Amino acid sequence: MDEINKRQFSRIKIRWAVFLDFGSAQYHCLLENVSLGGILVTGNFKQSKGDICKIHVKESALYSEVALYAVGSIARVCDCGIALKFIGMKLDSYFFLQANLLAKAVNPSILGNEIIKKNIFDFDNGLLICNTFHCNRNKLKNILNQPQQKI
16 A cells, blocks of 8 residues: 555445444434445544444435444544444444445455455454454443344
8 A cells, every 4th residue: 555545445435324322422424435444424523533433324314224233433533524443343234344345346356355355353253343453342242232223
């Protein structure tokens, strides 16, 4: 990677509805783009880098089912919104993410290569946990295994 673009994963522009739950604050907003490692969400947030949240993504505001459920950490705050790094998700959410990114990628072979060579997750009983984020894994597992709320 060059000095200008230090991104680890390819970004795909996708406009999905997302609900972010920081515990003390919740937000209904839209994704700007998504990658295997995280999402960029547009909007105004009163959150800081490092804050942890539950991420509930729906393919459309019209669908009632959550398509992707994950836990993320704010990696960057910018004028347009926040960038969240995935720190954990269920296996079915990761498969949903992979399939949609591959289907919408301009060059699916690059994304396929990222899936194979740049894996940042450890598998743990049906969960994926980011191997570069240090946290209490049991607490993260408990959060991911909680019933998802309706959004």
